[in-house]
Amino acid sequence: MAIESSTPRLSSQALDQLPATVQRPAYAREGVNIGVVHIGAGAFHRAHQAVAIDDLLADHPDWAICGVSLHSSDARDAMRPQDGLYTLALLGEESRLRIIGSIREWLCARDESAAVLARLADPAVKLVTLTITEKGYCLAGQDLDLAHPDIEHDLASPDEPRSAIGYLVAGLRARYQQGIAPYTVLSCDNLADNGHRLRRALLQYARIVDTALASWIDAQAAFPCSMVDSITPATDDALRERVRHELGLVDAWPIQRETYTQWVVEDHFCNDRPPLELAGVTLSSDIAGYDRAKLRLLNGAHSTLAYLGSLMEIDSVGDAMAEPALAAFVERLMREHIAPVIALPQGLDAGAYIDAILQRFRNPSIRHRLSQIAWDGSQKLPVRLLSTIGEALRQQRTIAPLCVPIAAWMHFVRRQAHRGVALVDPLNEVLSAVGRECSGDPETDVPAFLALDAVFAPLSGDARFRTWLLRAYGALGDALPGTLARVLKAA
Ligand code: CS2
Secondary structure, X not given: OOOOOOOOEOOXXXXXXXXXXXXXXXXXXXXXXXXXXXXXXXXXXXXXXXXXXXXXXXXXXXXXXXXXXXXXXXXXXXXXXXXXXXXXXEEOOOOEEEEEOOEEEEXXXXXXXXXXXXXXXOOOOOEEEEOOOHHHHOEEOOEEOOOOHHHHHHHHOOOOOOOHHHHHHHHHHHHHHHOOOOOEEEEOOOOOOHHHHHHHHHXXXXXXXXXXXXXXXXXXXXXXXXXXXXXXXXXXXXXXXXXXXXXXXXXXXXXXXXXXXXEEEEOOOXXXXXXXXXXXXXXXXXXXXXXXXXXXXXXXXXXXXXXXXXXXXXXXXXXXXXXXXXXXXXXXXXXXXXXXXXXXXXXXXXXXXXXXXXXXXXXXXXXXXXXXXXXXXXXXXXXXXXXXXXXXXXXXXXXXXXXXXXXXXXXXXXHHHHHOOOOOOOOHHHHHHHHHHOOOOXXXXXXXXXXXXXHHOOOOOOHHHHHHHHHHHHHHHHOOHHHHHHHHXXX
């Protein structure tokens, strides 16, 4: 965005002039040291993990963050002129602004690769966290996708990596060669078993680069799993304007999120760690249950709203929840077709958890666009909905309603392709090609999607899945946006 010259910019110097209502770093920023490297320093990290660290720095100054973006320089270019400071708007009944200072250094790996590698090799860095989204792991099923262009590139030149895995291994290799203890690698992405999957992929890569290094990583490094939760709508002009108005300063890239936040981390570190529990983080020996509940219920419901809502030409989660048939459908899906199928963590009251999710979706202070949630469907659906369908099939339960959001995604892909709109999805090319060929006839369209192994592999041959998907696709296909509500009532 164009920065107005007349309004001063947020900076360390400007902190003293902020209104008293605005919370600011409770520590002298020049006195903190970098102990964490974060790869993927986008909105979610800045709204979530960076805030937990910000809470700790006054008493634990050695855990400041070096925020790395792998490809885009946007965050670095926006943050450096602001001394790395940014505004977080917490949106709830009492919305408030807070200035976050925990990211002390901002790097873009694309043009500062040496600086990133030096940070990763720094013995003071003991933890590397990641939010690189599902696609950033370059996986094909459970394995590393060796044909992924970034992985191919990195394997050919491991000292000049492009991918997150390439960077993590290059950093570990430098530490191995210099006798420095490895860092803990903590995935904070919406991926089931995120730590285990990352460990497996990273070891596959390391074994190709150097078997002795791979053995060292296998024996010495740790990859805890974690569950992250906080709804973080993309930054928009309304937020920039609110921040400018309330601070009297320009912030080139403020962030917004709901007040609710949760971070559950498996207590399995191979090096020192920040005292995360003091920042409200739950350390647990088994996070699989929390992870499942969040991914299948909240994220499953989100993707359902995203695709059905988009077909109904609805813009945001709040608007979708104001559509009675859609709200009722998503609630029924969670209560009757997801929660009973999945193993929930002991002590979690599924009813209350779902109530809370519905309330969060209705948060009137938030405008969370469905188009943002609709991104990367090919990566999200297997984790969020297809895994539940697989379990429901094993339990001989009905899967009819669970097939509705999958069919909605197929129609969404088809509609975007026919409108000539590219999808935000790593499989855009292949999906758009399938979508362009779709005529609306379930008998030809659905099999074309099911042939996409990367999305449907374990389920595509299941006759019950195919039958219910054909029905759902047919029912949605006949409906106009205004009449979709009737289809949902019957689903
Ligand atoms: C959303 C998530 O964009 C999406 O796909 O479902 O980002 C969701 O808001 C977060 O996982 C909530 O913790």
